[in-house]
Amino acid sequence: MNEIELAPDLLSVVVARTLAEEHVADIVETLNEQDSATIAHILQELPFERAVEVLDQPELADAAEALALLPEDRAGAFLTAMSADRAADVFQDFDDETRQRLSARLDRQTRTDLGKLLAYPEHSAGSIMTTEFVSVPSTWTVQQTLDYIRRVERSRETVYAIYVLDPATKKLVRAVSLRRLISGDPAAPVESVVPAHKPITVTPEVDREDVARLITKYDLLSVPVVDAEDRIIGIVTFDDVIDAMIAETTEDVQKLGGMEALDEPYNEIGFLAMIRKRAGWLSILLLGEMLTASAMQFFQTELEKAIVLTLFIPLIMSSGGNSGSQATSLIIRALALREITLKDWWRVILRELPSGLVLGSILGAIGIVRIALWQWLGFYDYGPHWMLIAATVGGALIGIVTFGSMMGSMLPFLLKRAGFDPASASAPLVATLVDVTGLVIYFGVAALILSGTLL
Amino acid sequence: MNEIELAPDLLSVVVARTLAEEHVADIVETLNEQDSATIAHILQELPFERAVEVLDQPELADAAEALALLPEDRAGAFLTAMSADRAADVFQDFDDETRQRLSARLDRQTRTDLGKLLAYPEHSAGSIMTTEFVSVPSTWTVQQTLDYIRRVERSRETVYAIYVLDPATKKLVRAVSLRRLISGDPAAPVESVVPAHKPITVTPEVDREDVARLITKYDLLSVPVVDAEDRIIGIVTFDDVIDAMIAETTEDVQKLGGMEALDEPYNEIGFLAMIRKRAGWLSILLLGEMLTASAMQFFQTELEKAIVLTLFIPLIMSSGGNSGSQATSLIIRALALREITLKDWWRVILRELPSGLVLGSILGAIGIVRIALWQWLGFYDYGPHWMLIAATVGGALIGIVTFGSMMGSMLPFLLKRAGFDPASASAPLVATLVDVTGLVIYFGVAALILSGTLL
Structure with missing residues (x-):
């Protein structure tokens, strides 16, 4: 050697x-x-x-x-x-x-x-469950059960939930916690300490997110996974669920940022793998954003007549994207927490429509004040029709912020309805979708207010 | 009645x-x-x-x-x-x-x-801990401890961790799990079943996120909270931590969306409260975005000479924002998971600089192909200098995507360094910061390539 x-x-x-x-x-x-x-x-x-x-x-x-x-x-x-x-x-x-x-x-x-x-499929209860759990026939006594736990304790992931089976059919009938078990009379049957109700169970195909929801809602240490005949085949413990929750959050945050989930830590993933996860969405968004160039070409006559309108294009478009991004993250999170479900879409519209109008009015007012201030203070001369320009910017902001809120709040619903992850409704995706319509709204408002003067 | x-x-x-x-x-x-x-x-x-x-x-x-x-x-x-x-x-x-x-x-x-x-301050271990835990003096036997647990079981949040105290000083010396305790010889002292090491503890001021990290890392059911004299004053249990993690994720997602955290479910918060949480950031972002109007005013001569340049402004600015949004969510999550720490900022730059250049080159190539295609297919006539315009758009995309990736990845570091929550580096904030510089880069590249022809 x-x-x-x-x-x-x-x-x-x-x-x-x-x-x-x-x-x-x-x-x-x-x-x-x-x-x-x-x-x-x-x-x-x-x-x-x-x-x-x-x-x-x-x-x-x-x-x-x-x-x-x-x-x-x-x-x-x-x-x-x-x-x-x-x-x-x-x-x-x-x-x-x-x-x-x-x-x-x-x-x-x-x-x-x-x-x-x-x-079992990836991210299913079956794929994260362990087969090392404690189960005893319902005919055993408390003492027998405790002796058994002492014997197998080291080879089991958890012994805090004991699953009680029907001795004939092996079906899961009850679950009892170790704390209740040790409080029972040792000579009494284990059935004397079990709760009145059947335990909460999942099938192996259930998604890990739903298992996490059950564990959180019922404050469980573990959930039994049962087959079609109600026989226990494994358990998912709370620490597996915490790990799964952290992984899901990482995926969601990365998708919200407008990319594919990395699936590996940032400092461990290879350079090319990371480029691949990011370039896809960036390219799609760029292709979508090219529609803005087409929209601008369409309004070129207006642009040439009133080049002053171009000054506010970035400001107006970004406001639509920002309000859309707010609405999207609100709805993605509310859907994830089951605060709202798919059928609540119209409730959300009834909420986001007035929200968008109010927020748009606030931004519109700020925009008008900004233009008026610059004009009065002599920072910039918007020409004799500056009041109409200010009105155009203000009106466009109301329209675009309202549209952004509606679009941003409905996109997660649409994605979920179509079977996709609502978290894919990223801030960049919403912004891109809002941008083209934003331009149309802006030039539409301009045509309405400025025709006969600048246009 | x-x-x-x-x-x-x-x-x-x-x-x-x-x-x-x-x-x-x-x-x-x-x-x-x-x-x-x-x-x-x-x-x-x-x-x-x-x-x-x-x-x-x-x-x-x-x-x-x-x-x-x-x-x-x-x-x-x-x-x-x-x-x-x-x-x-x-x-x-x-x-x-x-x-x-x-x-x-x-x-x-x-x-x-x-x-x-x-x-105790909000979100601290002290504020989420419970004072109902099981502690016994180290002089007790296993049997005495078990009898005590049976007596108090119903009044304690958890009995799965038993805290063993020095009988004289009341200092916390060991923690033992119930599963180990029931495996011990009943007549032996409780000290015979405790592990060799002192338990992991926190002080009441520790943030709930750090408690969550400890519970996750060490797969604990609960963490004892101790005072300055090492006396146990409470415990934080895993279900409190799961609740805290869900709340933190909700806050982070909402901040990432460019708003203040709601602190209440979407379908329960009042209309005005929600407007307040959203209007603040929207207004700040609008004010920031107004700098784009100033930047455009600055380049007005160029704009008037080459109005064709305005067509690509939304496309170029949004690409910078999108790449920044990707980088920001990657870094926010990596910081939250402690995959990277503040001192790794230069490692991140070494990673994001080449990433930005490669991603920018991909988008630049797509942009050039788009312009060339439209020109060849006759969808639009960019004039005799269309190749130079394509080169300007391509070059600007490389510069802006690189700048966006750098800005997006460094902003969470800067916020964290300044004592803010890195999750406040929202996609809209990054986009706004990148937008103004994006315009400067675009017109800079245009001046370089087009001066003497269009400009």
Whole structure:
């Protein structure tokens, strides 16, 4: 063995000994700064249980790469010992060759579990659930249940919810919390401490966002996932849901910014991948915005007669985009929180129409004052018809802000209705949609007010 | 008693009987559709324990209004029985008169606890913590601890984390989970089952976002809040943190949309309150955007000579805003997730500068092709110098998209450095800041390329 290979090994031993005492989340943070070869070395040097704990953290970024570098029997042992949902995530990150190589090293039970988990669609309850939960037949006593929990505690993701099954059909009949269980009479049947109601359940196809909503609404530690026959096949725990919520928020904020969701941390995604995620929407928006050039060509006679009108084009167009952006983010969030649903679209119109008119009037007034001030103070001479120009700008602002609010609030509804994510109604998309109409409104108001004088 | 008063009472009795069997979160949903008088009636008719459970839900919107309508002794009893953190929230919503009236009805302990909770700054750990937790002296045995938990279980928000105190100093020394506790030998001291490390703690001033980060990072059910002497004064539980995360996301999305955070659901906030939250930023942005009018006045000679240039103003300005909006939302989210910190600003520049140049070149190429196509196909005649005009548009797009990416990515850093919320770097704000410079870049490139021909 040459020195270059020896060095990381020695280092790994030292690092592993130091790390073994740390909190697992801090170990992960340290490992995330290393390359996958170093991570693999350290995982081998850590005590086995500790290494499994580390691998179980979804925050460990290069887990798949590191496991692929380990001897097959060790990697197989790790994957078998890891929680099933996390092992499935890691499996998804393997290349085909590694997946086949390591799959052969798993025991049959683990292989079957993984196969099932991997078959569920992305972002579904099935894909984030774990199969390590506590279930007992309803015929057991409280004491039997507690003894069982003590035995399996270390191999279960949570023992705070105990699922009580019908002994004959294996159907899920009740869920009881550990806190209620320990308060019960040990000799009494477990059925004596269960609540009166059936637990809230989801099917594996349910979207993770809806699972998050249930966990939040009912303040649950976990939600059982059941099959068509009401048999429990896994649970989704609150920490999986928190992770899912953070990921969803990141996606939404990036979509709101007018791009595709990165799906990777900003400082880890490759340069070309990032360009791809951004260039698509930028190009589409540019193509849409080209309609403004066509609209301007259409109004060219007006422009040439009253070049003073061009001065206010950016100001007027951006106000429409801004009010649209406000309305869009309000509605996207209200839809996400289920404060409003698709059928409330007309309520929103009844709200946004007067809002737009009031906001537009405020901006219109500011615009008129600005032009009047500049004229009086002699900063700029808008000519003899400056009052009509001010009226045009003010009137256009009312029209455009109202139109922007309507457009911005309806776009998320339209997208959702068409089956898209309402969060794709980004501020840039709304602004682009409002811009062309904004020009038409502006020149329309100008034609109305200025015809016979400037036009 | 006349019929009008009788009717809601009778109704409340019926409704209360039906609701008593429902899940508490569903009762809250039903109550949220009623007015506060009806809620008050129903609360009185529900079994006491059930009513307290309902009042303990932060989702019950009109809890303060309903309590204010109840007889004082009943309201006082409810407030005393409610969890301390929730009672403090409700107290904050009372008007001064009700606060004083009901404060007199509380027992001394509750009054002191509430006073302390209300003194913590908004959004701090102290303001969302509960004082109902389980702590035991380190001299107790596992059995003593379990017996104690059984006794107090119903009055504690969570019993899954047990805090072990030094019997002399009352300092927090360890935290142990209930799952580990029940696995221990009942006769052994509780110290035999505690982990080797001190628990993760926060002080009451810590922001709720940082508490959320700790709970997420370390997969905790609750975090203890300690005073300067390391004595535990409360705990923040994961469900408080989920609620806080949802509220923070709502604030961020609304700020990103270019407005103040509503702080109330869209369908509940008053019309004028909403106008106020939106009009402020719209007006500021309009005032900022007025600089574009000044910039255009400055370039008026160029505009008059080459009116064809005005056709592309909206297109060019919006592209700068769009690329800025992308960069801003990327950086806001990366900062929120701590993927990058303030000191990484130069790393971001090194990333955004080439990104901007590549994205700008893509858009520039599209712009040039568009102009060339229209010219060749005869859709529009840009005159004999159409190639130079195309080059101007292409060059300006490269400059503006690069500038937009830089501006959009640096603004969140600048805001954070100055002590503001980086999420205030909204898409509309970035667009407005980029617009004025965008015009200068456009006319600068035009002067360079077109001087001697069109200009």
